[in-house]
Amino acid sequence: MVVADYSPETINIEQESDIVTARQVGRNMSKLFGFGTITQSRIATSISELARNIYLYAGTGTITISPVEREGVIGLQITANDSGPGIPDIRQALDDGYSTSGALGAGLPGVKRMMDEFEIHSTLGEGTRVIVVKWSD
Amino acid sequence: MVTRSFREEYVKILRDYLSAQGEDQLYGAQQLGKWMLSRDISPEEITDLHAQALEQLGEVPEFVRSSFSILTEVMIEYGNEHRSVNSWRNRHQQMESEIAVAKAMQQSLLPSEVPVYPELEIGVVSIAAKQISGDYYDFIEQTEGRFGVAIADITGKGMPAAMCMSMVKYAIDSLGQMELGPDEMLHHLNRIVGRNIDPSMFVTMLFGSYDSKEHCFRYAMAGHEPGFLYRSAEGKFYDLEGRGNALGLCPNSEYAVQEIHLEINDVLILLTDGVTECKNNRYYLQREELVHHLQKEVGNSAQKMANGLYNRLLLLSQFDLLDDYTMIVLRRT
Structure with missing residues (x-):
């Protein structure tokens, strides 16, 4: 399979139904690339969490799902972008005890564990960008 | 997988x-x-x-x-x-292993043995309610047959108390060199503690100097639980008098020196509130009841007396120690 044949898809997150759309795009793409059923669901769940964070805390933003390839291994990269309030303390947001309390950054520790790569940039008042990658097993 | x-x-x-x-x-x-x-x-x-x-x-x-x-x-x-x-x-x-290390470090701050002087017995029991204790005691060597004794209770328990305790220990160590009177010692400690701890915390302390030749105990108190003096001739226990602000409360607190002469078989009992606030089922032990239990230990050696009272109180509280517990017994023989 040549990953370059598939172009990234960006979904605008503005209302709750957009979360479902983003999940669907992620699931379809992971099926297409032959990810196992559990991985498909973990990708969909991660997209859900990232999109929900945008919806709940930033209001609007985008989810971009792109096929990636490194040394012959195929992966899916999910980028969540928003211009929301930003996360004051990223370490705290990635702390299990903190995020399960339902505060800002809900679900991020779970996403970090389900994915293979995790990157986050956040500036107060400017917004947050999360980039995660799941490689095919 | x-x-x-x-x-x-x-x-x-x-x-x-x-x-x-x-x-x-x-x-x-x-x-x-x-x-x-x-x-x-x-x-x-x-x-x-x-x-x-x-x-x-x-x-x-x-x-x-x-x-x-x-x-x-x-x-x-x-x-x-x-x-x-x-x-x-x-x-x-x-965290458990960090606490275990902290516990070992804290143990090393407390004296590993009691000083030995003729015609005087010293007994100590110091037990932490949890792993880390907020109680502190120390013996400081002084000149001409005298030694200093400090007993202190740091508000709160656990790590914050332990960190504060190490500061108190180092302060006493360096001030100890100067052989200050008990009132001056507390005066200096108060300034050091006040400058270095969180405003919500404070330290209660009794600092005293025992002259093993004259059997005279000079001490000052900073908001600390009064101990007891047992007068053997009368067979009675008296509260150790003295007052003064706890360390770290206000910057210019003054402390007064009290002086006691011990006759043969008289006993000094210094303690922290873990001893007096021992809980018997639903209610706290009253000082009169504590005296009642102490009375039964009279005649024993200092260490035996300290151990005996601890065992009695432990049994009373059904082995549920709520607060850090420290008792120092000084008995003239």
Whole structure:
């Protein structure tokens, strides 16, 4: 399979139904690339969490799902972008005890564990960008 | 990670159970569950394992096959929680070992032995309610047969108290060189403590200097639980008098020196509020009751007296020590 044949898809997150759309795009793409059923669901769940964070805390933003390839291994990269309030303390947001309390950054520790790569940039008042990658097993 | 051999084992148990429906296969499944847990196999992996096993055993109706998507999605949340608990467990273990190190460090701040002087016995019992104690005591060598004794209670327990205690210890160590009077000692300590601890914290202390030649005890108190003086000739216990602000409350507190002469068989008992606030079922022990228990220990050596009272109070509180407990007994012989 040549990953370059598939172009990234960006979904605008503005209302709750957009979360479902983003999940669907992620699931379809992971099926297409032959990810196992559990991985498909973990990708969909991660997209859900990232999109929900945008919806709940930033209001609007985008989810971009792109096929990636490194040394012959195929992966899916999910980028969540928003211009929301930003996360004051990223370490705290990635702390299990903190995020399960339902505060800002809900679900991020779970996403970090389900994915293979995790990157986050956040500036107060400017917004947050999360980039995660799941490689095919 | 679910391996091929494990997958086969699961299919086998499922097949056997479907044909025999016996308790032994269920028992086997339970054991398998333990093994899966020990390998950190997540709930969603087990859901998938079951779905795939079904496919191997026969024709799976489409609605059953599809239903697993719902189950998997739900199980992913449980899986996240499972992974999160594992990470908590690791952190917990790490903290436990840090606390164990802190505990050992704290032990090294307390004197490993009591000073020895002629015609004087010294007994000590100091027990932490939890791993880390907020009680502090020390003996400081002075010149001409005198020695200093400090007993202190730091507000709160655990790590903050322990960190504060190490500061108090170093302050006493360096001020100890100057052989200050008890009132001056507390005056200086008050300034040091006030400048270096959180405003919500404070330290109560009794600092005294015992002259082993004259058997004279000069001391000053900073908001500390009064100890007792036992007068052997009268067979009576008296409260150790003295007052003054706890350390760290206000910057310019002044402290007054009290002086006591000990006759033969007189006993000085210094303590922290863990001793007086010992709880007997529902109510706190009154000082009169404490005296009653102390009375029964009169005549014993200093260490035996300290041990004896501790054992009595421990029994009274049904072995539930609520606060750090420290008692120093000085007995003129």
